[in-house]
Amino acid sequence: MAKRRLTRQQKWRIEKIQQERADRARRREARAEALDETGDLGPEQKGLLIAHFGQQVEVEPVPRPAGSTTWRCFVRANVDTLVTGDEVIWREDHQHPGQGVVVARAPRRSELCRPDAYGQLKPVAANIDQIVVVIAAEPEPFPLLIDRYLVAAETAGIPATLVLNKSDLLPSHPELQRRLAFYGELGYPTVMASTLTQDGLEALRSLMADKTSVLVGQSGVGKSSLIKMLLPDEDIRIGGLSEHTRKGRHTTTSARLFHIPSGGALVDSPGIRDFGLWHITEQELESGFVEFRPYLGHCRFRDCRHEQEPGCALRDAVSRGDIHPDRFDNFLHIRQTLSEVDMRGN
Numbered sequence: 427m428a429k430r431r432l433t434r435q436q437k438w439r440i441e442k443i444q445q446e447r448a449d450r451a452r453r454r455e456a457r458a459e460a461l462d463e464t465g466d467l468g469p470e471q472k473g474l475l476i477a478h479f480g481q482q483v484e485v486e487p488v489p490r491p492a493g494s495t496t497w498r499c500f501v502r503a504n505v506d507t508l509v510t511g512d513e514v515i516w517r518e519d520h521q522h523p524g525q526g527v528v529v530a531r532a533p534r535r536s537e538l539c540r541p542d543a544y545g546q547l548k549p550v551a552a553n554i555d556q557i558v559v560v561i562a563a564e565p566e567p568f569p570l571l572i573d574r575y576l577v578a579a580e581t582a583g584i585p586a587t588l589v590l591n592k593s594d595l596l597p598s599h600p601e602l603q604r605r606l607a608f609y610g611e612l613g614y615p616t617v618m619a620s621t622l623t624q625d626g627l628e629a630l631r632s633l634m635a636d637k638t639s640v641l642v643g644q645s646g647v648g649k650s651s652l653i654k655m656l657l658p659d660e661d662i663r664i665g666g667l668s669e670h671t672r673k674g675r676h677t678t679t680s681a682r683l684f685h686i687p688s689g690g691a692l693v694d695s696p697g698i699r700d701f702g703l704w705h706i707t708e709q710e711l712e713s714g715f716v717e718f719r720p721y722l723g724h725c726r727f728r729d730c731r732h733e734q735e736p737g738c739a740l741r742d743a744v745s746r747g748d749i750h751p752d753r754f755d756n757f758l759h760i761r762q763t764l765s766e767v768d769m770r771g772n
């Protein structure tokens with residue numbers, strides 16, 4: 427893990443948060459124990475975690491009953507942190523209709539993590555098959571955000587795809603289309619879409635079919651709007667951009683899973699401005715740039731930093747045109763920031 431130096435105030439904030447978390451866990455435990463004592467809990471059954479709200483989670487039985495019903499559940503204190511997409515074991519609370527208790531969590535097949543505002547690594551969603559990075563002409567893509575997401579996806583071993591939304595605005599932003607094509611050449615599936623004109627609807631449907639996808643990207647790019655276009659019957663909040671800054675308003679505040687009736691699921695997630703990568707190693711960063719992989723380990727010096735060293739396989743590939751100079755620059759930029767903790771908040 428990267429070295430971090432925390433100020434006294436930051437340390438105090440982290441301790442305070444940990445204290446609050448411990449208090450919350452104790453309260454949850456008291457509630458779950460009280461339920462155990464009344465003996466009014468149903469048998470253990472499988473469930474899927476749909477959403478997380480403060481102290482409670484929303485759980486859906488597996489297999490899914492006809493008509494999608496969910497239960498609000500407390501979580502036993504010995505259960506690890508739960509996130510949207512987690513498979514759980516839970517019990518119904520017969521005394522309080524619609525409520526229950528989560529008693530265990532199944533191991534995760536995959537997890538997408540990101541550092542929170544205090545520099546602590548937090549899972550965002552679990553058991554994800556595909557990370558869909560959404561960009562748009564407005565808000566303008568934050569520099570390096572696409573590459574940071576792709577590196578995070580490669581490191582987590584989750585396939586990534588790119589969606590360029592708001593294609594109706596593209597005539598005034600031709601460079602974005604070129605950028606999308608560039609990532610397509612690297613091997614990432616790409617789709618252009620517009621929730622305004624319904625452009626790309628079929629391409630999106632086939633991209634999302636039969637898997638669990640999480641939509642990520644800056645606030646206001648239209649993640650929720652895309653889900654609403656695919657699932658018009660769902661009740662999903664969509665927020666306008668700020669008139670003044672043309673940025674999103676952080677409308678979606680927590681991750682939520684939506685089923686696709688024909689198979690598969692979509693996880694909506696809150697927009698973030700930046701995606702810190704300090705939790706990964708330099709080696710993971712290098713191989714997070716897929717087109718670098720054939721050259722890794724082929725530099726003359728084993729500890730080559732790919733800076734001024736002679737016989738650098740990566741730099742040679744850049745000068746031959748096999749690696750795009752922009753991606754190489756982005757790699758160097760991100761490497762510089764690996765040891766910095768993003769304390770600015772998301």
Ligand SMILES: Nc1nc2c(ncn2[C@@H]2O[C@H](COP(=O)(O)OP(=O)(O)OP(=O)(O)O)[C@@H](O)[C@H]2O)c(=O)[nH]1
Pocket residue numbers: 591592593594595619620621622623643644645646647648649650651652663664665666667674675676677678679695696697698
């Ligand atoms: N022009 C245009 N605007 C769109 C399109 N899709 C979404 N928008 C608008 O973009 C704004 C933000 O949409 P949301 O779907 O709330 O964005 P989000 O990515 O979910 O944002 P957060 O939940 O804050 O992360 C809304 O005003 C939408 O109407 C599109 O295809 N074209």
Ligand SMILES: [Mg+2]
Pocket residue numbers: 649650651663664677678694695696697
């Ligand atoms: Mg949203």
Ligand SMILES: [Zn+2]
Pocket residue numbers: 725730731732733735737738739740741
């Ligand atoms: Zn090198």
